[in-house]
Amino acid sequence: MDDPAELARRARGGDARAIARLISMIEREDPARLAVLKLLHAWTGRAHVVGITGPPGAGKSTLADKIVSELRGRGRRVAVVAVDPSSPFTGGAILGDRIRMMRHATDEGVFIRSLATRGHLGGLSRATAETVRVLDAAGYDDVIIETVGVGQSEVDVVRLADTVVLVSVPGLGDDIQAIKAGVMEIGDVFCVNKADRDGSERVLREIKSMLENAVLNGAATRFTPLYDAMACMGAASGENAGAEDAVPDDEAHRSFFRQRAPSAADGGSGHHGGTLPGYGSLAIPPVLATVAETGEGVKALVDAVKAHEAALALTGMLATRRRDNLAWELGKALAGRILARLEDDGRRTAVAGLAGSVMDRQTDFYDALDALERMLGSRQP
Amino acid sequence: MDRTIRVLVAKPGLDGHDRGAKVIARALRDAGMEVIYTGLRQTPEQIVSAAIQEDADVIAMSILSGAHNHLFPRVMELLREKKVDDVLVLGGGVIPDDDIPGLKAAGIAEIFTPGSPTPAIIEFIKNNLKRKA
Ligand SMILES: Nc1nc2c(ncn2[C@@H]2O[C@H](COP(=O)(O)OP(=O)(O)O)[C@@H](O)[C@H]2O)c(=O)[nH]1
Ligand SMILES: [Mg+2]
Numbered sequence: 001m002d003d004p005a006e007l008a009r010r011a012r013g014g015d016a017r018a019i020a021r022l023i024s025m026i027e028r029e030d031p032a033r034l035a036v037l038k039l040l041h042a043w044t045g046r047a048h049v050v051g052i053t054g055p056p057g058a059g060k061s062t063l064a065d066k067i068v069s070e071l072r073g074r075g076r077r078v079a080v081v082a083v084d085p086s087s088p089f090t091g092g093a094i095l096g097d098r099i100r101m102m103r104h105a106t107d108e109g110v111f112i113r114s115l116a117t118r119g120h121l122g123g124l125s126r127a128t129a130e131t132v133r134v135l136d137a138a139g140y141d142d143v144i145i146e147t148v149g150v151g152q153s154e155v156d157v158v159r160l161a162d163t164v165v166l167v168s169v170p171g172l173g174d175d176i177q178a179i180k181a182g183v184m185e186i187g188d189v190f191c192v193n194k195a196d197r198d199g200s201e202r203v204l205r206e207i208k209s210m211l212e213n214a215v216l217n218g219a220a221t222r223f224t225p226l227y228d229a230m231a232c233m234g235a236a237s238g239e240n241a242g243a244e245d246a247v248p249d250d251e252a253h254r255s256f257f258r259q260r261a262p263s264a265a266d267g268g269s270g271h272h273g274g275t276l277p278g279y280g281s282l283a284i285p286p287v288l289a290t291v292a293e294t295g296e297g298v299k300a301l302v303d304a305v306k307a308h309e310a311a312l313a314l315t316g317m318l319a320t321r322r323r324d325n326l327a328w329e330l331g332k333a334l335a336g337r338i339l340a341r342l343e344d345d346g347r348r349t350a351v352a353g354l355a356g357s358v359m360d361r362q363t364d365f366y367d368a369l370d371a372l373e374r375m376l377g378s379r380q381p
Numbered sequence: 382m383d384r385t386i387r388v389l390v391a392k393p394g395l396d397g398h399d400r401g402a403k404v405i406a407r408a409l410r411d412a413g414m415e416v417i418y419t420g421l422r423q424t425p426e427q428i429v430s431a432a433i434q435e436d437a438d439v440i441a442m443s444i445l446s447g448a449h450n451h452l453f454p455r456v457m458e459l460l461r462e463k464k465v466d467d468v469l470v471l472g473g474g475v476i477p478d479d480d481i482p483g484l485k486a487a488g489i490a491e492i493f494t495p496g497s498p499t500p501a502i503i504e505f506i507k508n509n510l511k512r513k514a
Binding site: 090 | 414417427465
C-alpha cells in the first residue's frame with residue numbers, strides 16, 4: 001500500500017482503506033502524498049463540490065445526512081468531509097458530525113470523513129482541498145464539505161466548493177447572524193433550518209430582503225446571469241421566482257445567458273446587455289426553509305443546489321469559478337512555500353535581523369521587504 | 382511530522398447511556414487525541430466501517446447492556462474479514478470479571494470497567510498503538 005501507484009490505483013477504484021490512508025497522509029502533511037495526488041489529478045474535476053456552512057448547532061450535519069439520503073435516492077455516490085476545530089490548547093478534538101450521519105456508515109456509495117483543523121492555518125484549506133480531490137478521483141459524484149462558518153480559515157474552505165449552502169437558524173439574535181454585507185460572495189443557496197421553530201419566517205424575510213437590496217443596488221451584478229438562469233429553472237427566490245414559463249429552455253436563451261456571463265477576458269466583471277423580454281432581472285438566489293430533523297424541505301434544497309450547478313454550467317461560469325478558486329489556491333500554496341522558506345534556519349536569523357533594523361529605524365519597512373524578496377531570489381536586485 | 386492519534390468512540394448495543402463514553406471522549410481530547418464520536422446504538426458493521434473511513438488508530442467501545450460477549454467479538458470478526466489488523470480495540474462498560482479473558486482471547490486488547498482512571502486508559506493507548514507513532 002506504500003507504493004504511490006498502488007495507492008492511487010486502489011483509491012481510484014473506491015477502496016475505502018486506501019482512500020482513508022491517503023487522507024491521513026494529507027492530514028499529517030506527509031510529503032509522500034504528493035506523488036499519489038499527482039497521479040490522481042487527471043481523474044479530478046468531475047465531482048460537484050458542495051460547501052455547507054453556518055453557525056455551530058445550526059443543523060449542518062443533520063442537513064448533510066438528509067442531503068446524502070436524497071442524493072443516494074438519485075443514484076449518486078456521495079462523500080462528506082466534515083471539518084471541526086481542534087482545541088487550541090491540547091491539539092485534540094472531538095469530532096461529532098458523524099453522529100448525525102451514522103445511518104450511511106455501511107452504504108458502499110457513501111464515504112464520510114471527519115477532519116480536525118489541527119494547527120494548520122492556511123493549511124486547513126490545503127488539507128481539505130486535497131481530501132476533496134482524492135474523493136473526486138475515487139468517483140464520488142457529489143462531495144459535501146461541512147464547515148463552521150466562523151473565522152477566516154473556515155470561510156476560505158468554501159472557496160473549494162462549486163456551490164455553497166449558507167445555513168442560518170431562527171433565534172440567534174437580531175443581527176441576522178453572520179449574514180452581512182458581501183454575503184453573496186459566500187452563499188449560492190440560502191437555507192433557514194429549524195423552520196419548525198418560531199421566528200423562521202422572519203429570518204427568511206430578512207435574508208430575502210437583504211439579497212433583494214444587494215440585487216437592486218448592483219452589488220450582485222456579476223451574479224445576475226446565474227440568478228436568471230436559476231430563475232428559469234424555477235429555483236430562484238424573489239419576484240420572478242417560478243417564472244420558468246417565461247423563458248423556454250432553448251438554444252436562443254442558452255446563448256443569451258452565455259453572452260451575459262462574465263467572460264474570462266474581462267476579468268469576470270461582466271457586461272450586462274439588457275434583460276430578457278418579459279423577464280426582469282430581480283431574481284435572487286434560492287432562500288429555502290428546512291427542518292433537517294424531519295427532512296422537510298430537503299428535496300427542494302437539493303433541487304436548488306443542483307439548479308445552481310446547472311446554471312453554472314449553462315452560463316459558462318463553472319469554468320470561471322473553478323479557475324478563480326484554483327488561482328486562489330495556487331496563491332495560498334505559494335504563500336505557504338514562501339513562509340516555509342523564511343522559516344529555514346539560516347533565513348530566520350536574517351528575518352529577525354531585518355525586523356530589528358526596522359524597529360531601530362535604520363531601515364524602513366519596505367526596504368526590508370525588498371531585501372527579503374531578494375534573499376528568496378524572487379525579485380531582481 | 383505530526384502523528385495525531387485518532388480514536389473512534391462508539392456505543393454498540395441498545396443501552397441508552399453515553400455519559401461515560403463522553404467523559405472518556407473528553408479526556409482523550411484533552412490528551413491531544415482526535416476523537417470521532419459516533420453516538421448511541423451502533424451496530425458492529427457501522428462501527429467497523431466508520432473506523433475504516435476515519436482511519437482510526439483505536440476503536441474504543443462501551444457497553445452497559447450486557448451484550449458485550451456478542452458485540453465485541455463481532456467487531457473483531459468484521460475487522461478480520463476486512464483484513465484490518467492494525468487497529469487497537471478497547472472495551473469498556475459493565476463487564477463481569479469472568480467475561481474478560483474470553484473477550485481478550487477474541488482480540489480486545491484491554492477492558493476498562495467503570496471507575497478505571499482515564500489517565501490509565503490514555504497511557505494504555507499510547508503504549509499499545511499497533512501503528513508506528
Ligand atoms: N428543532 C430542530 N432541531 C434541529 C433541526 N435540525 C437539527 N436540529 C438539532 O440541532 C442540533 C445540532 O444539529 P447538528 O446537525 O449537529 O448541527 P451543526 O453543528 O450545524 O452540524 C441537534 O440537536 C439536532 O438534532 C431542525 O430542523 N429543527
Ligand atoms: Mg456539524
